[in-house]
Amino acid sequence: MSHENKLVMMANQIGKFFAPQTNMDAPEMIADHIGKFWDPRMRRQIYAHLDAGGDGMDAPVREAIKRLQERDKAKQTRA
Amino acid sequence: MSLIHEIDFGTPASKAGETVNLIIDGRSVSVPAGTSVMRAAMEAGIQVPKLCATDMLDAFGSCRLCLVEIEGRAGTPASCTTPVAPGMKVTTQNDRLAKLRRGVMELYISDHPLDCLTCAANGDCELQDMAGAVGLREVRYGYEGENHLKQQKDESNPYFTFDASKCIVCSRCVRACEEVQGTFALTIQARGFESKVSPGMAEKFLDSECVSCGACVQACPTATLMEKSVIEIGQPEHSVVTTCAYCGVGCSFKAEMRGEQLVRMVPYKDGQANRGHSCVKGRFAWGYAQHRERILNPMIRESIDQPWREVSWEEAISHTAAEFKRIQAKYGRGSVGGITSSRCTNEETYLVQKLVRAGFGNNNVDTCARVCHSPTGYGLSKTYGTSAGTQNFDSVEQTDVVIVIGANPVAAHPVFASRLKKRLRKGAKLIVIDPRRTEMVKAPHLEAAFHLPLRPGTNAAILNALAHVIITEGLQNETFIRERCDLDAFEHWATFIADKRNSPEAVEAITGVSAEAVRGAARLYATGGNGAIYYGLGVTEHSQGTTTVMAIANLAMLTGNIGRPGVGVNPLRGQNNVQGSCDMGSFPHELPGYRHISDDATRAMFESLWGRPLDSEPGLRIPNMLDAAVDGSFKGIYIQGEDILQSDPDTAHVAAGLAAMECVVVQDLFLNETANYAHVFLPGSTFLEKDGTFTNAERRINRVRKVMTPKNGYADWEITVMLAKALGLEMAYSHPSEIMDEIAHLTPGFAGVSYDFLEKVGSVQWPCNEKAPMGSPIMHVDGFVRGKGNFMITEYVPTDERTGPRFPLLLTTGRILSQYNVGAQTRRTANVVWHDEDVLEIHPHDAEQRGVREGDWVKLESRAGGTTLRAVITDRVAPGVVYTTFHHPLTQANVVTTDYSDWATNCPEYKVTAVQVAPSNGPSEWQEQYREQAERSRRIVKAEAAE
Structure with missing residues (x-):
């Protein structure tokens, strides 16, 4: 499995846990989890994958990565 | 320094709240109701002679040496079996008692070899002591009568001998095996004069059910059961209390020494985790510390196909620092990292993460807990708010229903297993959830009420089904949930x-476990009293x-089984310091005390102190x-005390990762498998050679004490300090106690911990701070x-x-009693007599289908890779499931x-691998190649001796 596909699989796994949490905003929780636990280079790789079409990414994960990417961009701008 | 002798009160302490007052030898004594007269006397400082009694065991009353007189009662009752009564007046010494005791001793000695001067127990023999205590001066019966002096000696066990000629048949060994260890391997064979201690079927010890825990040896009052190391070396002259470096139980031991030579490890009765018990690893398997394969000099090489070159510490450290600096300059700050070890001390772990964060300037630090209990940390923090188990081990004594899921404590946490089995024999009920019929399911005098042999990979489903039953049948604890x-x-x-979809009936198709059994187990857990998982x-x-x-945490909350003794959620940690390595900030996202690295206030505190x-x-x-x-972005790693090539999954991928790096630094005792890919080897020290602390599975911080000079020259913490200094990060510590002071200063849960405090209290369970100055045995x-x-x-x-x-079977992996993880330590001890190779357990049905017979070589293959090993045909595994261990590098279960x-958490899925098994002719090509590569990689060019 390529590293990129592995990251997509890992993100989807995270998504499958948070999606059924009926009292939570799943994309927000997914974004929070990936933001807290993934090294920036892993995040950059998954952003690049999303920018390239996001093949294989489940819907809540796609939304989560989008939000996280925006947050990281904003952080970089502030820095 | 001298030998530490714990007081033996003769019988166990009574836990009754009510107090009884009595008079012993004219002295007023107050003790809890149910206390024996013998113990009451000893608590008042009056020693009653004894041979068959010891406070690790229930009273037995066989030796008749502890006879006393009690006013108003006829005869001379045994003080060990007589409970105290209010107003009782006891006499322990008078002429009549002295005469009786001398008579008893005469009988013992008339059938005992008179070789005291050359006996290995000379100086540590209770029989000898009692002969003195009762004033034995003659043996009127002579020594020529019928006797047992020509008994065959059983030396089959690698660690102790059984010399029946010296046995007084006090039954302490038999009772220790039953009451303390719970194995029931020993018995008294025959009756009367023919009575003889023996393994259950009169076989040799090595061939018996004996698990070599050493409880019998410890209990023996003579030289009948004796450590071979004592026979070879002689009696020790001083002892130091320290902590075992094997599993997460964290047993306290007395390291009994002669100078700097370790004579034996004896479990410490005041150890709060083990209460005086031990297993074969901690008690006996410490010989690796002196093993000839231990590496004692630093070594470097330019590339992994070259032989190692021994160098000075200065050269090794400066070379390593220069390499890390070079790599960071070329590939960026994040191109290097480190791995801390759950085998090392808290202080050492803390220093490695400090070196990575402050020295390397990134957070690429992780620990081997990643591959074992990282889900515990995350799961329990999200549900309860803290990344640790909720109880102490003593808690099991108040448990009524136990769920053991995904664990085989008999093999992996044997001392806790003994305590658990003791509670089960007293009536607590057991539910085992495990694909295998482990030793917990059925053992002497206990049997699980329910064994749910689920399909590997379906834990969440079955726990959901248990909770479903509790909710839908209204068995939940409403008050607890509401409050x-x-x-x-x-x-x-x-x-x-x-x-x-979560009902047992629906889940049955997923797990393969009958709905009826799930319903029964759920009802038992919810209604059976104190429930512990x-x-x-x-x-x-x-x-x-x-x-x-999380599902486990939910179950405990649902039934109100949290926050008091006897209940709780209890992760059994694999290695000695898994809990501690997590506490110390080994994970890449958090600082010590589980505080996220993104938290500005926390980070500022560390930045201020670390500069x-x-x-x-x-x-x-x-x-x-x-x-x-x-991928090419990570190029250098400092690995302290961890063998990722053997222990991490998908060996081929691990090897590819290591091979792609430009500087792999391994700090360990031996040239482990990871070292095959290393460029620098820094020899490590054993737990006997350093000071520090380990934190066990119950959050107990226990002292590790140095008993000998490090054979490699430095304790591991000193090596990290040298490396940090060479990288430009000053770490000014002169002793690990100063590192603990820094940890306490920066970590709220450790605020009250110091070496001085541990010296006073023995050990303490975190949190230990202003709110809980004496620690926290029970959480929440x-x-x-x-x-x-x-x-x-x-x-x-x-x-x-x-x-x-293609891969129709499911492989699951685990540990065996005599071996420990990658086996680096235990494979270098006599423990190999019990397990010298990894084998594959396969169900008779699956074996039959494949034409596999017992002992055949079989090829085990998955999508990741294949290996070969021998088959053991057993119905301990269900059809469709195979099982192996991962202790031997030439099997390399993780190739599969x-x-x-x-x-x-990215904790690997070791427990579920789809595989195929087929007959084979012997080791695979891969195994042959690996053996060759490993041998080539271990070539060493010795340093020339200095003039």
């Missing part, structure tokens, strides 16, 4: 769990490891490091650490690892396991 838990989260969860890596090492930990800016972004976890290495007593308990929805998601026509991992 202690987040009600909104509970309502959402309750709706989810009550859904029919103990779990191991069979829970965490799954793609849903974290989900399962370096810290990166606010999480670093790479071990599997991410390997992926990044293959008045409320959860996070405030309200949080029910998380635990939807079952099948693993992506599926069986199919995949890189699927837990969704939250």
Whole structure:
């Protein structure tokens, strides 16, 4: 499995846990989890994958990565 | 220094609250009701002679040496079996008693070899002591009568001998095996004069059910059962209390020494985790510390195909620092990292993460807990607010119903298993959830009420089904939920769990466990009194490891089984310091005390003390490091006390990652498998050679004490300090106590911990601070650490690892009693007599289908790779499931396991691999190649001796 596909699989796994949490905003929780636990280079790789079409990414994960990417961009701008 | 002798009170302490007053030899004595007269006397400082009594065992009353007189009572009752009574007046010494005792001793000595001067127990023999205590001056019966002096000596066990000629048949060994260890391997064979201690079927010790825990040896009052090391070396002259470096039970031992030579390890009765018991590893398997294969000089090489070159410490350290600096200058700050070890001390672990964060300037630090209990940390922090188990081990004594899931404590946490089995023999009920019929399911005098032999990978489903029964049958603890838990989260969860898809009937198709058994187990746990859950890596090492930990947490909250003795959620940690390595900030996203690296206030505190800016972004976890290495962005690693090539999954991928790096530094005792890919080898020190602390599975911080000079020259913490200095990071510590002071200063849960404090109290369970100055044996007593308990929805998601026509069987892996993890330590001890190779357990049906016979070589193959090993045909595993251990590098079980991992933590899914098994002719080509490569890689060019 390529590293990129592995990251997509890992993100989807995270998504499958948070999606059924009926009292939570799943994309927000997914974004929070990936933001807290993934090294920036892993995040950059998954952003690049999303920018390239996001093949294989489940819907809540796609939304989560989008939000996280925006947050990281904003952080970089502030820095 | 002198030998530490714990007081032997003769019989166990009574736990009764009521006090009884009596008079012993004219002295007023107050003791709890139920105390024996013998113990009451000893508590008052009056020693009653004894041979068959010891306070580790229930009173037996056979030796008749402890006779006393009690006013108003006829005869001379045995003080060990006579409980105290109010107003009782006891005489322990008078002429009549002295005469009786001398008579008893005469009988013993008339059938005992008179070789005291050359006996290995000389100076440590209770029989000898008692002969003196009773004033034995003659043996009127002579020594010529019928006797047992020509008995055959059994030397089959590698660690102790059994010399029946010296046996006084006090039954202490038999009772220790039953009461303390719970194995029932020994018996008294025959009756009357023919009575003889023997393994159950009169076989040799090595061939018997004996598990070599050493309890019998410890209990023996003579030289009948004697450590071979004492026979060879002689009696020790001083002892030091320290902590075992094997599993997460964290047993306290007395290291009994002659100068700097270790004579034996004896379990310390005041040890609060083990209460005087031990297992074969801690008690006997310490010979690796002196093993000839231990590496004592630093070594470097330019590339991994070259032989090692011995160098000075100065050269090794400066070379390593220069390499890391070069790599960071070329590839960036994040191109290097480190791995801390759960085998090393808290202080050493703390220093490695400090070196990475402050010295390397990134957060690429991880620990071997990544591959075992990382889901415990995350799962329990989300539900309860803290990343640790909730109880102490003593708690099991008040448990009524125990669930053991994904753990085999008999093999992996044997001392705790003995305590658990003792409670079960007293009537507590047991539910085992495990694909295998482990030793817990059925053992002498106990049998699980329910064994739920689920299909590997379906833990979350079965726990959901248990909760479904409890909710739908109204068995939940409403008061606890209302008062202690987040009600909104509970309502959402309750709706989810009550859904029919979680019913035992629906789940049966997934787990293979009958709905009826699940319903029975759920009812028992919910209604049987104090319910406690103990779990191991069979829970965490799954793609849903974290989900399962949360499901366990949910179950305990649902039934109110949290916050008091006898209940709780208890992760059984694999290695000695898994808890500690996690506490010490080994994970790439958090600082010591489980505080996220992005928290500005926490980071500022560390920055201020360490004098370096810290990166606010999480670093790479071990599997991410390997992926990044293959990708080319991670180039150097400092690995302290961890063998990732053998212990991490998908060996081929690990090897590729290591091979892609430019500087791999291994600090260890031996040239382990990872060292085959290393460029620098820094020889490490054993737990006997350094000071520090380990934190066990019950959050207990225990002292590790140096008993000998490090053979390699330095304790591991000193090596990290030297490396940090060479990297420009000053670490000014002169003793590990100063490192602990820094930890306490920076970590709220450790604020009250210091070496001085540990010296006073022995050990302490964190949190230990202003709010809990004496520590916290039980967590979440008045409320959860996070405030309200949080029910998380635990939807079952099948693993992506599926069986199919090519790989129709499921492989699950685990440990065996005599070996420990990658076996680096235990393979270098006599423990190999019990397990000298990894074998594959396969069900008779699956073996028959494949034409596999007992002992045949079989090829075990998965999508990741293949290996060969011998088959053991057993119905301990269910049809469709095979099992092996991972202790031997030439088997390399992890060649077969995949890189699927837990969704939250990347903890590998060791417990589920789709495989095929087929007959084979012998070791595979891969194994032959690996052996060759390993041998080539271990070539050493010795340094020339200095003039």
